Amino acid sequence: MPRSAPPSDDPVIEVRDLRMTYGTTEVLTGVDLTVDAGEVVCLLGPNGAGKTTTIEILEGFRLPSAGEVRVLGEDPAHAGDAWRARVGVVLQSWRDHARWTPRRLLDQLGGYYAAYGTPERPRPYAVDWLLEVVGMAEFADRKIGTLSGGQRRRLDVAVGIIGRPELLFLDEPTAGFDPQARRDFHDLVHRLSDLEGTSILLTTHDLDEAEKLADRILILADGRIVADGSPDALARQVAGTSEVRWACGRERYVHGTDDVVAFVRGLFEQHGDELTDLEVRHASLEDTYLAMVQRSETGAPAAPALVEVTR
Amino acid sequence: MNATRNALALGVRRGWTEFLLSLRSPQDQGFYLFMGLGTLLYLWFNRDEQIDGTGISVVAYSLPGILAALLAFGVVIGPAFSLAMEREDGTLLRHKAVPHGMQGYVTGQVVLHSLGLVPLLLVILVPSFLLFDGVMDRGAAGWLTVTWVVVLGLLATLPLGMVIGSLVPSTQKVTTWGMLPVIVVTAISGVFFPVQALWGWVQAVAQVFPTYWIGLGMRSAFLPDAAAAVELGDSWRTGTTVLVLAAWAVAGLLLTPRVLRRMARRQSGSSVAAARDQAAQWVR
Numbered sequence: 396m397p398r399s400a401p402p403s404d405d406p407v408i409e410v411r412d413l414r415m416t417y418g419t420t421e422v423l424t425g426v427d428l429t430v431d432a433g434e435v436v437c438l439l440g441p442n443g444a445g446k447t448t449t450i451e452i453l454e455g456f457r458l459p460s461a462g463e464v465r466v467l468g469e470d471p472a473h474a475g476d477a478w479r480a481r482v483g484v485v486l487q488s489w490r491d492h493a494r495w496t497p498r499r500l501l502d503q504l505g506g507y508y509a510a511y512g513t514p515e516r517p518r519p520y521a522v523d524w525l526l527e528v529v530g531m532a533e534f535a536d537r538k539i540g541t542l543s544g545g546q547r548r549r550l551d552v553a554v555g556i557i558g559r560p561e562l563l564f565l566d567e568p569t570a571g572f573d574p575q576a577r578r579d580f581h582d583l584v585h586r587l588s589d590l591e592g593t594s595i596l597l598t599t600h601d602l603d604e605a606e607k608l609a610d611r612i613l614i615l616a617d618g619r620i621v622a623d624g625s626p627d628a629l630a631r632q633v634a635g636t637s638e639v640r641w642a643c644g645r646e647r648y649v650h651g652t653d654d655v656v657a658f659v660r661g662l663f664e665q666h667g668d669e670l671t672d673l674e675v676r677h678a679s680l681e682d683t684y685l686a687m688v689q690r691s692e693t694g695a696p697a698a699p700a701l702v703e704v705t706r
Numbered sequence: 707m708n709a710t711r712n713a714l715a716l717g718v719r720r721g722w723t724e725f726l727l728s729l730r731s732p733q734d735q736g737f738y739l740f741m742g743l744g745t746l747l748y749l750w751f752n753r754d755e756q757i758d759g760t761g762i763s764v765v766a767y768s769l770p771g772i773l774a775a776l777l778a779f780g781v782v783i784g785p786a787f788s789l790a791m792e793r794e795d796g797t798l799l800r801h802k803a804v805p806h807g808m809q810g811y812v813t814g815q816v817v818l819h820s821l822g823l824v825p826l827l828l829v830i831l832v833p834s835f836l837l838f839d840g841v842m843d844r845g846a847a848g849w850l851t852v853t854w855v856v857v858l859g860l861l862a863t864l865p866l867g868m869v870i871g872s873l874v875p876s877t878q879k880v881t882t883w884g885m886l887p888v889i890v891v892t893a894i895s896g897v898f899f900p901v902q903a904l905w906g907w908v909q910a911v912a913q914v915f916p917t918y919w920i921g922l923g924m925r926s927a928f929l930p931d932a933a934a935a936v937e938l939g940d941s942w943r944t945g946t947t948v949l950v951l952a953a954w955a956v957a958g959l960l961l962t963p964r965v966l967r968r969m970a971r972r973q974s975g976s977s978v979a980a981a982r983d984q985a986a987q988w989v990r
Contacts, residue, residue: 447975447976448976450975451974451975451976454803454974456799456802456973456974456975457974476709476805476806477805479803479804479805480805484803486796486799486800486803486975486978487796487975487978487979489795489796489978489982490795491792491795491796491797491800492797492800494727494731495723495727499723503716503719503720503723504800504801504804504807506712506716506719507709507712507713507716507804507805507806507807507810508804508805509707509712510707510708510709510712510713510805510806511709511805554800555803558804558805566975
């Protein structure tokens, strides 16, 4: 696949003060977020924080209560079919099209994009190529009703990208994947992002996945974005980001610190040869995430919630 | 390439594919077999009966009425169930996520349910012609009438099925809001016996709905002119038939796109997930 034209400088998603109220419940209380062209951004947050609501508003499937939303330069709530052709949505399928085969379904749904292809960006993808890419080639002519959950998800992904989207939404894409399928899916996301310049917004509960895929992470808690940055940058925002474990003779110690080098130098100066073990662990995204969410819930800066790990 | 025309072409292909898949499915084969056998058994047991004091056999009178009832029933209930089910299983949402997808989806539904009539009518017509005499009295002219009655009847009833399917809150509710009313309307529409056997106000209600008129049109195609004496007003009332069915068709064509758009607007991933959770509870 040829590399697509360099993306423009305008952000593909721009959201200001997005609010959503169901009855008297405020689900989103003022979300601001931006996704630049070509970025892979991961939206994290506890259940009920409003991740799915946010994504559905951006997809144009749900009307917000208030706020300004621009996706690919248009308001998704009122955007037309030409806009729809540029956006890919990966849906969680259940039992639809059980009698169809993956090849037939991709052929049928891809056909709608044919009217929106351009010489620089032909649409849709060739079905055979896409089946190969998502690892579905050997199931291409099986009935969809007989596919396993993981195979079905891969088909969902294929349906989501068949129109060669400029922007792709993935809501918990790897839920129910086995480790191999998950690894293959990560490769696919990288391929879309690197080769095609596709901008991607995904939600997940898998922090390891977020760390692997995302250029930038947004944490949604309490109906607003409480953190925004690369995994490393987020870790630096949490105090006491590293944990040092050491042993002197038979005694073992643990200490959290911001400045690992100075602390370890101090250890050597104090104990010298008596040190029998030393381990430094940086805060993982999981630690950072838990700290950030806790901080937003209590409204006060929290100590890092370092998780015990046995190595 | 024109995107709308492309979507309509894809919809036709979708309808054709679904039709072929349904012909191959044991469930649908069973439905056709059941309908065919049921009708034939009814006609067979009444093969020597006559409509009181008219000299018209029950077979000749009922066959057109049964065809009409099956047409109206199948074309209302079929799309109603399809739409309600495919809204819950995510088929509709998939099309909503695609440019012009809803146009293609609706076209597919129209094609599928129109084609579905062909085997349904065939399983009844073919054996009837083999088993009974004097069923079609009018030859080629009669078949021409059958054709326009079927087409007009389709246009009058199919939108109703789509509206019901769009408005019912869940698939289970299609039975209450779709099946029940259609069965009641069919029962009062003079399918098996002349509608004069019922009270006057029931006759009036029956004449509001398309089923009665499709039946009347069908009888005018199959039966000799003398049989018109059994009908209300001693006439086939062909002009009125066309008018009533056309009125339903126009109303349907005006109303259905709005109802469909309103339904499609409400579709999202979480509404499909909610329907899945509810169905899961139903199974437990």
